[in-house]
Amino acid sequence: MAAYLSRLHHISLHVSNVDKVAHELVSRFQFNVFAARLTDRAKQLALRRGSAVFVVNERLNERQSRGWSSVRDRRELNCLYGAHAHYPVDTVSNVCFEVEDVQRASAELRDRGVCEFLQPPTEVTDDCGRVTFSIIRSPVGNVCHTLIDRSRYRGLFLPGFHQVQTDSETAGHSQCPITHFDHITFACPRSCTAHITRWYRDTFGFRRFFIDRNEDVDEGYVLNHNGIGLRLTAMEYWNSSESGITLPFKDEKEPDCKFVIAESLPEQGRNQVDTFLDQHRGAGIQHIGLYTEDIVRTAHTLSLSGVQFFSPPPAYYTEVGKQDEIVAAGHDPHTLSQYGILLDTDLYTDRRITDGQRYLLQVFTKPIFGEDTFFLELIERRGATGFGEGNIRALWRSVQAYMEKEEHRETERQDKQSTPS
Numbered sequence: 049m050a051a052y053l054s055r056l057h058h059i060s061l062h063v064s065n066v067d068k069v070a071h072e073l074v075s076r077f078q079f080n081v082f083a084a085r086l087t088d089r090a091k092q093l094a095l096r097r098g099s100a101v102f103v104v105n106e107r108l109n110e111r112q113s114r115g116w117s118s119v120r121d122r123r124e125l126n127c128l129y130g131a132h133a134h135y136p137v138d139t140v141s142n143v144c145f146e147v148e149d150v151q152r153a154s155a156e157l158r159d160r161g162v163c164e165f166l167q168p169p170t171e172v173t174d175d176c177g178r179v180t181f182s183i184i185r186s187p188v189g190n191v192c193h194t195l196i197d198r199s200r201y202r203g204l205f206l207p208g209f210h211q212v213q214t215d216s217e218t219a220g221h222s223q224c225p226i227t228h229f230d231h232i233t234f235a236c237p238r239s240c241t242a243h244i245t246r247w248y249r250d251t252f253g254f255r256r257f258f259i260d261r262n263e264d265v266d267e268g269y270v271l272n273h274n275g276i277g278l279r280l281t282a283m284e285y286w287n288s289s290e291s292g293i294t295l296p297f298k299d300e301k302e303p304d305c306k307f308v309i310a311e312s313l314p315e316q317g318r319n320q321v322d323t324f325l326d327q328h329r330g331a332g333i334q335h336i337g338l339y340t341e342d343i344v345r346t347a348h349t350l351s352l353s354g355v356q357f358f359s360p361p362p363a364y365y366t367e368v369g370k371q372d373e374i375v376a377a378g379h380d381p382h383t384l385s386q387y388g389i390l391l392d393t394d395l396y397t398d399r400r401i402t403d404g405q406r407y408l409l410q411v412f413t414k415p416i417f418g419e420d421t422f423f424l425e426l427i428e429r430r431g432a433t434g435f436g437e438g439n440i441r442a443l444w445r446s447v448q449a450y451m452e453k454e455e456h457r458e459t460e461r462q463d464k465q466s467t468p469s
């Protein structure tokens with residue numbers, strides 16, 4: 049039996065400069081720091097926007113730390129609730145789920161032999177109660193999952209963290225209505241998808257869902273022409289009550305967690321998934337979709353605070369079909385073009401805007417870290433549950449153009465350095 053998950057609790061980032069990344073999430077993405085943990089060996093900040101919680105972790109090196117002696121100290125002082133392994137570049141690596149009973153879930157997974165444990169069930173307590181957690185490795189690169197039971201904890205976040213007064217200057221919900229994590233997308237090498245989907249099915253009970261009506265159960269959604277070489281496979285998790293996350297649009301429900309696997313296909317040449325795999329030094333979390341109730345207002349707020357978005361070619365907004373689609377959905381092509389927002393009807397349910405009002409809007413940020421790896425996405429769903437083919441193509445092209453420009457810049461920089469003056 050698969051381990052029963054209650055809900056996604058938080059997502060962890062492991063970075064070389066926690067203050068820099070937290071500042072970016074606060075000043076640009078309007079997250080609020082609400083809890084912190086500082087020890088000799090680690091600095092951990094918890095940030096929130098709606099129910100989307102990031103924990104940003106930095107392991108302090110020996111120079112920064114004030115000295116520790118025993119092995120016991122060393123274990124205790126690492127990033128609590130995260131895996132201890134050092135990673136060479138900034139990375140988003142832990143998706144933490146709440147479970148009802150960590151001991152039982154861990155024992156079941158161990159008995160079935162499908163999981164490698166990075167941390168056996170461990171109890172942490174403070175004045176507000178106790179939590180139990182364990183950590184398992186995912187088959188996706190450096191990704192791991194903390195399973196946590198906080199039902200016996202009354203504190204604000206997790207034991208070991210203290211409350212941080214929230215900065216009231218950040219924009220309120222009305223300017224930046226991000227409510228939760230919509231989906232998490234993995235970048236994976238060739239031929240890994242089947243193994244990953246099987247693992248998530250057997251371990252947690254994730255189920256496949258189809259991005260496109262014509263998608264093959266085994267092949268996934270394959271885009272393999274006109275320069276795009278991509279296999280997308282999506283899976284979703286509903287907890288057993290099937291209550292899901294309530295969306296504002298027509299009281300529709302969304303699953304408790306959605307993963308998308310992006311696998312690069314070789315025929316069309318080197319692409320953005322390959323770039324991620326190179327620069328990230330392996331498979332991992334490529335982007336996270338943040339759900340917003342109003343993408344235009346959110347993109348406006350974030351762009352004023354300095355967030356940069358990918359834009360499709362200007363022709364995207366003037367193509368007759370696309371322009372009609374945007375106007376029919378009640379949006380203004382010029383406004384969407386200001387922020388690079390893409391609009392697509394839900395091809396899988398195939399209910400056109402005019403009769404079903406089913407569409408989705410997406411916009412993608414430039415990479416967040418020093419490398420061309422992880423980025424964020426804003427997504428507003430108007431009844432559409434999947435991902436639009438048009439948006440995927442437009443995103444692919446704009447990321448591809450950006451990466452080619454970056455690589456060209458890097459070659460020029462290297463050429464200049466090697467030319468004697």
Ligand SMILES: O=C(O)C(=O)Cc1ccc(O)cc1
Pocket residue numbers: 233280308310320321337410425435436439440443444
């Ligand atoms: O469209 C989305 O939001 C996805 O998550 C699908 C996707 C995944 C990876 C890419 O490099 C491009 C598109």
Ligand SMILES: [Fe+2]
Pocket residue numbers: 231233335336337425
């Ligand atoms: Fe996405």
